[in-house]
Amino acid sequence: MDVKNGGGRSHKRRNICMGISVGIFVIIIIVVILAFTVFKAKRPVIQIDSIALDDLSVSLDVARLRVNINVTVDTDISVKNPNKVGFNYAPTSALLNYKGQLIGEVPIPAGKISAGETAGMNLTLTLMADRLLSNSEVYSDVYSGALPLNTYTKISGKVSILNIFKVHVVSSSSCDFTVNISNRSVGDRQCKYKTKL
Template structure:
C-alpha cells in the first residue's frame, strides 16, 4: 500500500514538473514572438529640420591672398524613435566640413528617447578658422560668393527589447549646403539619411 502511494506521489511530482517545464517553454515562445513582432526593433529616424547662419564675417587679405572668416551655423535636428521601447544613444558629435575637411564640431551628450517620441536637438557649429588657413580653395570660393559646406551627424545606441534582447541601431545624416556670402543665407541644401540595425 505504501509502495503504491509512493509511486502515486512520484507520478504527481513528475506531472507538476512537466507542467512547469511546458509553462516555461510557452512563456519563452511568447517572449520570442513578441520580440520579433510587436517589439521588433525599428530604426530611429534622424532628420535635419533647418540649417541657418547665426553669424558670418569675412575679410580678404589681398596682399597675402588670404581670407579671415568666421562662420556659425545653427542646425535643428530631430530624432524619431519608432520603437515600442526607449532608445538609449551614446555620446557623439555633429561635424561641420568644408570640401571634406573637418572645420568644426559640437558634442552631443548621451541620452534616451522614449518609445514613439521625437527628440529635437539644436546644435550650434562654429567654424575653427585656423583649420582653413592652408586651404587654397577658400580664397576663390569667397571671391565667387559661395562656400560649399556639409554637416554630418551620426547617432548610435541600443534598443532593449523586454530587457532580454539588445539591438544595436545607427542613424546618420549628411547635409550639403552653400553659404551665400552676399546675402548671408544658406541655400542648395541636399540631405542624405542612412539608418541600419
C-alpha cells in the same frame, strides 16, 4: 499500500515537473514571438529640420590671397524613435566640414528617447578659422560668393526589447549646403539619411 502511495506521489511530482517545463517553454515562445513582432526593433529616424546662418564675418587679404572667415551655423535636427521601447544613444558629435576637411564640431551628450517620441536638438556649429588658413580653395570660393559646407551627424545606441534582447541601431545624416556670402544666407541644401540595425 505504502508502495502504491509512493508511486502515486512520484507520478504526481513528474506531472508537476512536466507541467512547469511546458509552461516555461510556452512563455519563452511567447516572449520570442513578441520580441520579433510587436517589439521588433525599428530604425530611429534622424531628420535635419533647418540650417541657418547665425553669424558670418569675412575679410579678404588680396595681397596674400588669404581669407579671414568666421562662420556660425545653427542646425535643428530631430530624432524619431519608432520603437515600442526607449532608445538609449551614446555620446557623439555633430561635425562641420569643408570639402572633406573637418572645420568645426559640437558634442552631443548621451541620452534616451522614449518609445514613439521625437526628440529635437538645436546645435550650434562654429567654424574653426585656423583650420582653413592653409587651404587655398577657400579664397576662390569666398571670392566667388559661395562657400560649400557640410554637416554630418551620427547617432548610435541600443534598443532593449523586454530587457532581454539588445539591438544596436545607428542613424546618420549628411547635409551639403552653400553659404551665400553676399546676402548672408544658406542655400542649395541637399541632405542624405542612413539608418541601419
